[in-house]
Amino acid sequence: MSQNLQYPPRFYCVYLLRSIAKTNSFYIGSTPDPYRRLRQHNGELAAGGADRTKKNGFRPWQMTLVVYGFPSKISALQFEHAWHHAYQTRHIPDKKRIGTKSSSRSVHIKIANLKLLLSAQAFGRMGLRVAIFQKAIYDIWVMNRYNVAVAESVHLKLDFEESQQKLIEGGNYDQIKTFVKSLEKEEDDYFEKSLEELEQNEARECCVCHTVVDQFQDVLGFCASKDCHTLYHVQCWAEEMTKGLVSEPLSDSVLPLTPVKGKCVKCLKVNWWWPVVKNSMRLHRHFTEIGRSCIEN
C-alpha cells in the first residue's frame, strides 16, 4: 500500500479578493502561494495576475478570505470552480441553490454559496478551514442573510489586524504572510514532535491493535495534543474514530468512511483528521527517503 501514496501539497487555498478601491468588486482564485499571488494581482510582480484584476481602478486588491486544508490541488481547483459557478454547480442541489448568474455578484450570495459548498458532499468531509482577514466580510458571514447553516466541522480563523494605511498602499501582505507562516510552524512543530517520539522510543505499539509499528513500512499517526504521546496506525485510528458511525444516507455507494475528527483513545482530546493524515504522509515520505538512501548506499 505504501508505494502508491499521494503526498498532499504543503498548502493550497481558494481565496476571495476584494477591491479596496471598488468594494463591490470581487475575484475568486486559487493558489499554493497566496502572498505571491496577491502581489501578482496587485501588479507588484510583472508576471501573472488575472486579466480581470488588472483593469484600471480596481487595484489594490485585498485578500479578504481564504479556504484551506485541501487534500490535493485538484480538490482546491474543483472548489474554486464550483464557487465561481455556484449558480449552476452540481455540488449544490437545486432546492438549496441561491441566486442566479447575475445575482451571484452580491457578496451576501457569494458567502452563502461558500457556506453551501463547505457542507457539500464532495467537500464537507475534508475538514476545510476558513480564514477571514476583513471585518466587513466576517460581518456578512455572521449576518448570514440567506440562513445557511455552516457545517460544524468548519474551522474559522480570524485576523483583522492590518493597518488602514498599508491597505491603501496595496494589499494585506502582512496578514497573509503571518497566516501562512503560522500554519507552517504549526505543522513543523507537529512533525518534529512525531519524529522525536519515533526516534526516542524503540518498539512502539499502535494504541489500537497493539502490534509493534515499523515506521519504514506503516503509515503512522500521532495524537496532535502537545503532551500526549499516543501513536496509531492511521488505518486503525480511522476505524476507531468511525466505529458506530453510519455512512450518510446521501451516498448510495458504500465508501469507506473517512473521519472528519475524532478523539485520541488515551488523552481524549479531539484530533482533526486531515492534519493527522497530512503529518503521517510527511513522516512516511521522510522514512521512505531514509530507507531508499540506505539501500542505495
Ligand SMILES: [Zn+2]
Ligand atoms: Zn494498529
Ligand SMILES: [Zn+2]
Ligand atoms: Zn492524545
